[in-house]
Amino acid sequence: MxxxxxxxxxxxxxxxxxxxxxxxxxxxxxxxxxxxxxxxxxxxxxxxxxxxxxxxxxxxxxxxxxxxxxxxxAPGCAPMVPATRLQTRSAAPETAPGCAPVDASRRLAVLAAKRLEEHCGSIESLEELAASLGCTARHLRRVFREEYRVSPVQYLQTCRLLLAKSLLTDTGLSVLEVAMASGFGSLRRFNDLFRARYHLSPTSLRRQTGQADRLEGQNISLMLGYRPPYDWERLLAFLAPRAIPGVEIVRDSAYYRTVRLVRRDGTNVCGWIRAENVLAQNALRVTVSTPLLAVLPQVLARVRELFDLNCDPNRINETLQAMETLKPGLCVPGVRVPGCFDPFEMAVRTILGQQITVKGTTTLAGRVARELGTPIRTEVEGLTHVFPTARDIYGLEEPVSGRLGALGIIAARANTISALAGKMMDGSIRLSAGADPEQTASQLMELPGIGAWTAGYMAMRASGWTDAFLETDHGIKKALAPRKAGEIRELAERWRPWRSYAMMNLWNSL
The missing domain is CATH 3.40.10.10 (DNA Methylphosphotriester Repair Domain)
Structure with a gap:
């Protein structure tokens, strides 16, 4: 269509x-x-x-x-499904449904749109955005207009206006606070553009929606839509045992975590968030502590990635229905692939978890947060620290192996974490939504101590890789027993380009 x-x-x-x-x-x-x-x-x-x-x-x-x-x-656009490198070399008829190659121009436009949405409060110019994507502003304008039929500036303005509209409707923030949180440099500019586009003033909108009497100065809550079905409880069941003590909590069907993000001027902003499902509205209610207003677009973009809100479950289910021939009920509509809020935090936890239990990994990650993270005061019992950044780890004065060794982390793991921190600091490795997941996985495997399973898992959760398949995983082999490795690989080919979702179904079946 x-x-x-x-x-x-x-x-x-x-x-x-x-x-x-x-x-x-x-x-x-x-x-x-x-x-x-x-x-x-x-x-x-x-x-x-x-x-x-x-x-x-x-x-x-x-x-x-x-x-x-x-x-x-409205939920965002579903993730692109890039062709694998094999499929890029040969457009064979047996290419799986949905695996049509995504050309470089379209990938650039989609990545630019993601950046505009996440950083609509801090992007100053198109030239700045284009430089961060490694192209010229002229080229970016051309490919963006071809994909979205508007210019990047028009797209950015709509991102800001719709965020402002949501804040005016759902919160008691003052109009000035709404303007600043949405990325407008001044109240006058906000009012002028709002009136020009929507033919009414911000205060008039608030009166029309019946929100003029909301209280100010409280934590704010916003809604983020998704396409049903959405298996919220299974997603929480995955996140709960992996929640880092002091940093994350899953309780009463809600997810809580501490947050540290960087403003445009380089200063850190710390706070906390809560996410809970509102089934009747096909949306998550996201509560954000007041200090995070300065980085609100970043917070919302990362929540969307963490909870896979842009997923199109019906499209995925069309392919994965083939799993039902293995075992009735194996393919559960609405299963999501958990992303991550903080890619470095997730990567460290993954490295710590090599060859030990989930519970043991969680204990070690909690020690890292407590000893090397930053203490934070919140109104949520159990949220006490923000996880250390790559800069925090890489900037340790003493050898990382010694500092982490005191926490019970073996030297090999400590050195791997240090090497990853360095690569993320200098930009050699980008663990983020929009990055090429296969390229990211290849770069990760060049680091000592990171194999195919670890790299694939990191790329799946940090880069939104829809087609990761960790064939050596113990749980996958157990779920598909007594099949041999070759049989498992052949079977998984039928699930392209949604093998990440197939894996979640297999893990859940255990």
Whole structure:
């Protein structure tokens, strides 16, 4: 389905099917409003509907966001599915569904969009963004417009405006605080653009949505949408035993953690967050402590990655239904692949966990957080420290092996952690969403003490790799017993490009 296929788009809009949520938006010419495809307002006539790939494109065409379905709550675009290197060399007919090669231009545009969303509060210029992506501003404008049909600046403005709209609707922040948290440099600039795009002032919007009397000065809560089904409890069951003492907590069907992020001026901002599922709204409610307002877009982007909110479960299930022939109930709709909030923290925990139990790993990671992390005061019992950064580890005055050795970590693991910290410090290795996962895994395996399993697991969780498959994993072999290694590899080929989700199903089955 493309935006040019009016009949198909209207049929999807008419169905109100959550599978299409976030994949397109509908501009209604008779009202000047644009909606999500799940909007429950009265269905407009086909001739009054125009379809757009992004909210930014709808706003560029002069449409205002619907106050009922709230386009700012729509889930993001599902992750790209890159071809494997083998498939890139040969476009054979047996290429798995969904594995069509993703060209470099599209990858660049999607990565730029992710950067704009995560750093909409701190990006100053297109030249700065282009330089960070290793291209010219002119080239970035061209490929971005081809992919999203708007310029990067227009996309950035929409990111800021929709975040501001969400804050005005769901929080008691003052208009000035909303403007600053959304990335606007001044209140005047915010007011002018808001009126120009939405034809009303921020305070008028707050009155219309009935939020003018909200209390100020409290922690804020925002909603982040996802496409159902969403197996929240299984995801928490994965995260709970791996929660680092003092840094993370899973209790009462909610996830809590401490946060340290860096502002544009280089200063650290510390706080805490809570995430809980609101099933009736197909969304997570994310509570953010007040100090984190300065880095709110970063917080929300990392929450989306951690909880795999951009996943398209129905598309994945179409491929993984083949798992049902192995064992009924093996493929569970709505299973997500856990990402990570802090890539370095996750990587350290993975290294510590080599050849020891999950419980033992959690104990060691807790010691690292307590001894080398930064103490923090929170109103959540049990959240006491933020995990050390790569700079903290790499900058230790004494040998890392000695400092970590005192915590019960063997020298080989300590040296691996030190080497990784150095590579992340100088930018040689990028553990982040949008990075090429296979390239990242190859770079990780060049470090002493990191093998294929460790590198693949890190790339899966930090880079959103949908097609990782850790064939040497004990749990995978146990779940697929008595099959031999060759049989397991052959079987897993049927699950491309969603083998990461297949692994989660196999681990969950144990």
């Amino acid at each position: 493309t935006m040019d296929n009016h009949a198909a788009c209207y049929a999807a809009f008419q169905s109100k099917d959550s599978r299409f949520d976030g994949h397109f938006f509908v501009g209604v010419t008779s009202t000047g409003i644009y909606c999500r495809p799940v909007c429950r307002a009265r269905l407009p006539r086909p001739e009054n509907c125009t379809f757009f790939k992004t909210a930014a494109e709808a706003e560029r065409a002069g449409f205002r966001p619907c106050l009922l379905c709230r386009p700012e709550l």
